[in-house]
Amino acid sequence: MSSFSQRELLSLVEALCEETATPAEIARLEELVLSNLEARRLYVEAITLHGLLHWDAAGLGAETESAITQALTLPPQLATFRTSRHRESKPPIPFRRMRAFITGIAVLVILKLGFSYWNPGHPQLAQNPQKPLPTPSAMPHDTSDDAREVPDVHLPSGPRRNTLQSSLPGEVEPSIASMNPGAPVSTFELTSDDAVISRINELIESRWKAAGVTPSPRASDAEWVRRTYLDLVGRIPTVDEAESYFRDQRTDKQQRLVDDLLERREFARHLSTVWTNLLVGRARKSNIDRMALAEWLEDEFAADRPWKEIVTDLIAARGTPQESGPANYLLAHLNNEAVPATAITARIFLCEQLQCAQCHQHPIVKDWGQERFWELNAFFQQAKIQFRKITDAKTGKSRETRELVDVEQFGPSYYETLRGVMRVAYPRFAGVEIESASQESDLPLRERLAELLFAESQPQAARAFVNRTWAQLMGYGFTFPVDDMGPHNPVSHPELLEDLTAAFVQSGYDVRRLIRWICLSEPYQLSSGMPRQNPHRRPPEEGELPLFASMAVKNFSPEQLYDSLRIASGDSPRILGLRGTERQREEWLRLFYSANENEENSESSTFDGSISQALIMMNGDLVNQALSLREENSLGRIVSASGLSEAERIRAISLVALSRYPTQEEQNQLRDLLRRSIRQRVTEEGMPTQVALAEGLRDIFWAYLNSSEFTLIR
């Protein structure tokens, strides 16, 4: 055994530690270590010292080991792990997110690739096709008193077809039943659910043929199950729910799922959310009890109350905000001489933009003069908001509360014509005028209005609900916009609209059945990807009426986003219906909405793909909760699950967020990205591998939740 110089060996190890060793030095080190046992021992001791100093950060991270143990046995602690080892160097959280952001962008690009592969059709369909909020009037409120000067009128931005223009007679008959002049009066008889579904298919398919359009292929299981959950219960399916649908081999599994979902309490809750937003908006108003209205609606939908009765209750309700859920509708809108109540009632229940007629003569529809607006308005003149002292059940103190009542003494509506003349309007609807209601009948005017809304054999209130429901499920209504069904606005499928309305009326205004028919019809089964060979069609926003030859891509509502994020983070669907969760959701929505007290009681929203929405999504508490590694969380489980390959973990994340498996290409790219990010964290930040893996998966999950695909219903 040759002798060696300790000093020489140690200086070679120094060069190795400081990464300055030359190939010659490496060769000499090898020579020494291989030729001398003593040198070998010393080398191992010296390099071990270096390694220990590095691993434990020269004593700064002595508690590392116990931290790893905790981290691995107790996944919740994983997240806090870094503080122990990297107390000194831990980057501030924004930096971490920034990091995630960069990885995330890469993932978003990958997901986008995948998405455009799926959806070669119309990228612009991703724009918000819904019109969930009151929009400002399409016509300016011109108070000019010179009637000969035609005000600068903009028609509601509906699509126009020459054929329909020419079919519009100069004079439109006053009866509402003739609102769709192109449509024959329906003679459809509701014999069975299947008969309605076949009728939908027949009328939709005949238009495809006429237009020379090939419909999209049927949606994949993944696409369809996610769509149906979001449309019917307002949230994405859980991993369990999605996979049990995938596994189901029965031929009628779509029907089974629709029937299952319609029976759930969640369905009533989702419908209640949709209608509460339509009725009183999302912004919180101190003068009503929004939750009371929502809970009442949920009970009504759950109990299968006919739509006609629900509307009647909403219009005729009396009472205080807390005691009477439906009273909140008018309690919210009786301000300004009930002008908002009039405009909103017309828009919500009749899909008519009457607010324009408040000040303007309709340029095409002569019938839609100012008097039409004020005659409807007159029905609300008996309703007043009084203040009443009540004793609080909890505190025992008395306080004042608002109460919706019908008064004995009331008058007609007065309004100023375009010529500046004061006119009087008596309550009149559907051709029935109530001259002096207080004497003619004991029934309050609002109850009379509710009756008249449904008095005709095929009332507009039924047609409007059919149109809204169709739009809610299919992305577009038979008219565009959905709530502008005036005679000036063409209907895409007049015959179908009339037949569905007839069936809906004959069903006794059965909301569930209407939804079931639509969900089981052929157009609802289609994929959102458009076949390439089709002639290019512009979207309804640009004036071309929809053929429903492929599923429109819908944006999430804020509530769908909230509930879906909760599900993706691993919460049970049962939690969503709890009162506490509802309140948390309300709080979250307040980030986006503010109310405007104006003639339509509209509201402003930043839930529109704006920067502030993006920031709330990227950094908000809700997303951060979803990204937590607590063991009851989806991500925590995926991270702490052992025996899973990276690819399987990525699959699991994709399934949680998008209810689908990643494509092979996505999978490959994500796995590479994950590997790179782990390596980077381990080598540059000195993070232990398991923590780096968790962080890498967290970045991927973050990117999935922030991808456009997550917030789209396809």
Place this chain on the structure above:
Amino acid sequence: MSDSAEHITSHLPTEEFVQLFTKAQRPLYLFILAQTGNVQSAEEILQETNLVIWAKMDQFRPNTSFSSWARQIATYEILKHRQRFRRDKLTFSDEFLSAVAGEMETQSTELELRREALQKCLEKLGSKDRELIQQRYRPGVNGKTLARKRGRPLNSVYQSLGRIRRSLLECVHRQLAAAEGGP
């Protein structure tokens, strides 16, 4: 969701496995480091090794040595890594690897003692030396960046670091000898 949790985590590691795995991290890292001489490559290889260990968890037989099982996996990963970087990085020969691996195994029993001794020796350092060595081993720092940060010539920093490491090595040596001869 509890059902789906079971679905995703069908192979939960036993508590024992987790503990063995955790305890093995530091020795495994040092085992790899001795054969690569480079802290970054060692961490990379450790990461690859860990992934294989998790993937092959089912193949580990309880009551056999976890460390030697893990070392086997690491050895294979070291070879794989060396193959990949043969061209652009300085690497050791096969003989060197097996000789060092053998020596590491011999010394592995006293690793824990060595670590404890090092803690004591770090405390015994003069405050300036201790500060310097701690700064040197902060994540992302090496001799070069440390010299730049402190505004000192590179060579003098290397000399200081070398001197401190040598004295730590001697101190650890003494501590171990004392422990063997002690009560």
